[in-house]
Each structure stands twice: as C-alpha cells, then as structure tokens.
Amino acid sequence: MNRFLLALLLAAQAFAAGAQETIPNHPALTDKFYLGAGAFFPKTATSAQLTTRTSIGVSVDFEETLGMQTAKTVPVGFARWRFGERWRVEAEYFQLNRSGEKTIDRNIQWGENVYPVSASVQSKFDFSDLRVSVGYSFFKTRDKEIGVGLGLHVAAYDVGLTSNSVGSEQQDVTAPLPVLSVYGQFALTDHWAVSARLDRLSLSYQNYDGSLTAMGIDLMYQPFRHVGFGIAYRDLFIDLQAEADGRTAKFKQSFQGPMLFMNVSF
Secondary structure, eight states: OOOHHHHHHHHHHHHHHHHOOOOOOOOHOOOSEEEEEEEOOOOOEEEEEEEEETTTOOOOOTTTTTOOOBBBBEEEEEEEEEEESSSEEEEEEEEEEEEEEEEEEEEEETTTTETTTTTTEEEEEEEEEEEEEEEEEEEEEEEEEEEEEEEEEEEEEEEEEEEEEEEEEEEEEEEEEEEEEEEEEESSSSSSEEEOOOOOEEEETTTTTEEEEEEEEEEEESSSSEEEEEEEEEEEEEEEEEETEEEEEEEEEEEEEEEEEEEEEE
C-alpha cells in the first residue's frame, strides 16, 4: 500500500512540476456528471462469528481456517453529480463473492451447528458495499477542491457454512453504516488530476455496533474531452456487530488493493 501511494504522489508531483503556468481546467473538477467503471483487485482478510441464544460461536478466519481465497478481481462502478457550485452527490459500488472448501483441523461452532475436526466444510462469504454521500466543498476553485461529506456505506453480507455430516447454517446481514467524509481534488494539468477521500465513523445505534474506515486515492488521465482513464487505490476496514432475532453476527474485514478504471464526464 505505502509503495503504491508513494508512486502516485511522485507521479502527481512530476506532472505538477511540468504543468502549464495557466490554471488547469480538468473535466473531473468542472463537469456536472462523472461516471466510471473498472476492475478492483483487493486482497482480503476476513473473520466472522455467529452466536445464538443457545450457543456461543467462535471467531473463524475464513481464509486460513476455511481455505477461502485472499485475492480476487471484481468489477466496480462509481458516479458523481454536481447539483450546485459547491454541492455534490457520489456513489460507488463493488461486490465480492467467494467460496471455499476445506477439511478443518479444529471444532467450529457456527450458530447452532458444531462442525467437528476432520469434517469437510464448504463456506460462502458474499459481501457488497454501496457508498453514497452528499458533500459540500468549502474551498473550490477551477483547479482545486476540498470538502466534507455525510453518507452511508451499506454493507451487505450473506455468509454460510455447510457440511454433509452436520448440515448448513447461514446468516444474512445488511448494515447501513453512516460515515463522515473528507475529500479533495486537484487538477495538475488540463488532462491530469488527483483526488483523495477518507471516510470514518465509529458508533453504536439500533442493532449495530462497530467502526468503518475507508480511503481512496485516484490518479486520473483524461486525454479526450469526455473520456478518461485512471489508476486508484482503495482501503476498506470494517469491524461490525449486528443483532437480529436472537442471533449476533460479528465481522472483521479488510479490503486493500489497486483499481483500474475508465470514466466519462459531461
């Protein structure tokens, strides 16, 4: 992560050093609509626990204990709409579905089921994150923008364990997690720009208790008036406890990796 961010910052510095003396006019900072899609290459670490009224589940490492893959390429989409000189609405979405199968080397209590040593266990861990926010740019010029926002990360889980000898146990959770955001965008030239965003909040409300931290940095190259390309990096860390119908699900996750994308703006 650090090497990737350093490379982006050095590239930004190099382009800024060679930028034209006039104020840049990059479409990402001036167009009303900005839409994009690409490929996200996250490396993940996942642990989860499912407890019921009559059982206490254990925390399970889905990659190490259940043989789930740690890296996968997934599609990602994002959009931004400026509805005023300083106001904007943003959204970004990705979904990561994984499965694993492994003969376990210890007992696993998952919900009401106990999966014994040497059982062959099939696992499923489907996750999606929809980020939606409204932002206000308290500092904005044609080539620079800094602002704050309020939004949600809607985290959706579909997690289950299955064994022929024991049976299946599954849990679905959808958690709307409010966050505060800080963001900035800077045009380096008419074709190059860099942007960064940080989302953060830790709170307890209703049936949810946890924290979320998300970071994104994008280096954007727009050689055509309405079409551009970019390379980015995303970090997402979630520590969540959700209660419903006498069941408590706990999740600890991290997603870290680069992203390649194509965008249009108008």
